[in-house]
Amino acid sequence: MFRQLAKQSISNVSKCQTRFASTSITPAAISNLQGRWEKLPESDKQNLIEALSEKQKLPWTTLSLEEKKAAWYISFGTWGPRRPMETPEDSAKIYKGIAIGFFFSAALFIAYYSQRTIPRTMNKEWQEQSDEYLASKNSNPFSTYSQVQSK
Template sequence: MPNVEQKEIADNLMERQKLSWKNLNSNEIKAAWYISYGEWGPRRPVHGEGDVSFITKGVFLGLGMSLGLFGLIRLLANPEIPKTMNREWQLKSDEYLKSKNANPWGGYSQVQSK
């Protein structure tokens, strides 16, 4: 249907709806419902048939590429493991924190001075 005819039908239905709904027949009620809530104009579906799979593939492809780029940059920027990441450093830092009564959830548990 051309847009002009659609507009005429919608305007005619809007005028008829201002009167009592008992005067409308079942086809006019169905048409009024479709105009108000149907899948056309502002209420048409945002995505088409194959759009969801296309978007999902694109998201996963983008995530994979970004993780690959992150790993590559991290590998090329500093191929050596930082000295704070070895096992000896971790054990010594744990011993130091135990000697200071460190609490990872509430901060240092120090004796309150008077």
């Protein structure tokens, strides 16, 4: 029974290979596909997509390296809807704008906080007087009560 199943599967594989062998792809059709894909006519694109999809139904060991690269590019390459929206020049402008905005906001932050005055309740004398007042009111919740902030 096992031999019969093995013979059937071998015959099915050979039939499948002969059926898909008719869809041969020339190396010239898939060489430098990344550079030529946008310029190819739609009919050639569809023929190439169909031929590669038929070849991919075979075991992947039968595909050449160029065919694998072409199949990957057609499936996941940067063409059509996956084409980047901005060019490298646009990206450089975007990064420069982000850097300028960051440095401008940092300069504003430093300028604002350098002009800021310390509130009068934060000086050491005020805090010491607060400690004396709390001690006079017996406001010692656990062990000591200190308002003096460390520098």
